[in-house]
Amino acid sequence: MTITDVIPNLTRAMMPSENEIRRARRRLHAKALTIVALFFASYWGLVIADNRTLVRFGCAITLIVAVVAVATGIMHDANHGAFSSSRRVNKIVGYTLDVLGGSSWLWRFKHNTLHHGNTNVVGVDSDIDQGPVARLAPQQQWRPWHRYQHVYLWFIYGLLAIRWFLMADFVNLLTNRIGAQPLAVNRRRRDVVFLICGKLVHLTWAVIVPLMFNPWWGVLAFYLVSSWIVGFLLATIFQMAHCVDAAEFVDEGTACKGKQFQMHQINTTVDINFRFIPLRWLMRWLVGGLDHQVVHHLVPKLPHTLYPKMRKRLEAACLTHGITLRTHVSMLDALRSHGRWLKLMGQQPSVIVTVPPIDVIGRP
Ligand SMILES: [Zn+2]
Numbered sequence: 001m002t003i004t005d006v007i008p009n010l011t012r013a014m015m016p017s018e019n020e021i022r023r024a025r026r027r028l029h030a031k032a033l034t035i036v037a038l039f040f041a042s043y044w045g046l047v048i049a050d051n052r053t054l055v056r057f058g059c060a061i062t063l064i065v066a067v068v069a070v071a072t073g074i075m076h077d078a079n080h081g082a083f084s085s086s087r088r089v090n091k092i093v094g095y096t097l098d099v100l101g102g103s104s105w106l107w108r109f110k111h112n113t114l115h116h117g118n119t120n121v122v123g124v125d126s127d128i129d130q131g132p133v134a135r136l137a138p139q140q141q142w143r144p145w146h147r148y149q150h151v152y153l154w155f156i157y158g159l160l161a162i163r164w165f166l167m168a169d170f171v172n173l174l175t176n177r178i179g180a181q182p183l184a185v186n187r188r189r190r191d192v193v194f195l196i197c198g199k200l201v202h203l204t205w206a207v208i209v210p211l212m213f214n215p216w217w218g219v220l221a222f223y224l225v226s227s228w229i230v231g232f233l234l235a236t237i238f239q240m241a242h243c244v245d246a247a248e249f250v251d252e253g254t255a256c257k258g259k260q261f262q263m264h265q266i267n268t269t270v271d272i273n274f275r276f277i278p279l280r281w282l283m284r285w286l287v288g289g290l291d292h293q294v295v296h297h298l299v300p301k302l303p304h305t306l307y308p309k310m311r312k313r314l315e316a317a318c319l320t321h322g323i324t325l326r327t328h329v330s331m332l333d334a335l336r337s338h339g340r341w342l343k344l345m346g347q348q349p350s351v352i353v354t355v356p357p358i359d360v361i362g363r364p
Pocket of ligand 1 (some may be wrong): 111116
């Protein structure tokens with residue numbers, strides 16, 4: 001019996017019961033309500049109420065945490081179809097991404113189809129495609145500035161949210177591509193209108209309303225700094241799972257679907273153990289269960305509040321079959337693994353030296 005034959009049993013071994021899914025969804029909905037309450041309370045305290053500087057500072061940090069949690073703990077589940085058993089509810093809740101400035105319509109194609117369906121497949125998975133800015137896989141072309149990517153790329157990660165809001169979605173629509181892949185979505189007028197409305201809603205709550213109560217320089221400074229922090233945290237959370245020296249990268253055309261799907265996901269995805277972090281529960285809450293990325297990639301349509309339980313079952317099943325689940329032993333280990341990978345990929349690939357035929361070497 002080959003590994004590929006065993007794998008379907010692994011997924012079956014970790015699957016939750018209907019009751020467990022219902023309870024997990026209730027926990028997810030309670031979490032979503034908490035996040036929304038935190039968002040509105042901190043927004044009011046920072047933007048509208050006339051609070052002292054220290055209180056506003058606390059509200060600013062809470063607002064940033066709430067925005068990251070909306071992305072990882074609400075919109076990610078909803079756009080995977082995991083937030084509710086109703087397709088319509090998932091779609092409506094998925095619009096939280098539009099409120100944050102990105103398009104949920106394009107995200108579903110980019111994240112669910114390109115990334116989840118082709119994890120670490122070079123040339124297809126857009127999460128490992130930074131264009132000429134960075135080299136994230138051995139198959140990508142090397143350029144001289146990549147030598148320094150382990151230094152400058154961290155700063156560029158912070159531009160993810162603002163680039164998404166102002167540029168990326170429009171570029172994808174105009175060029176009809178996402179990275180190297182054609183944008184294979186149904187382009188209905190309604191979707192484009194929703195995309196533009198989402199951008200306007202984001203502009204209204206994040207810039208226009210704050211300008212009515214605060215000086216322009218304060219609004220601008222907070223928007224730039226907070227969007228940099230949000231972009232940095234989101235990009236880093238996702239990169240630590242795949243763009244690391246503990247994961248595999250494969251060529252386009254490699255079998256990664258059907259029978260191969262699950263083993264491919266196990267080989268290209270790495271979990272994080274938050275063992276050494278004092279506030280582990282807070283980190284788990286903040287990353288929306290994405291410390292258990294392997295489970296997420298195997299069954300993305302289940303709520304993330306189930307992942308810790310499922311990971312334990314998966315681990316036991318893997319142990320029985322001698323399969324290793326790739327795991328960073330700590331958060332620091334995950335960051336180091338990503339840094340090492342950036343440095344390795346930044347080195348110029350070795351040039352093949354042509355050796356002269358043996359009979360002309362060293363002969364007078
Ligand atoms: Zn996902």
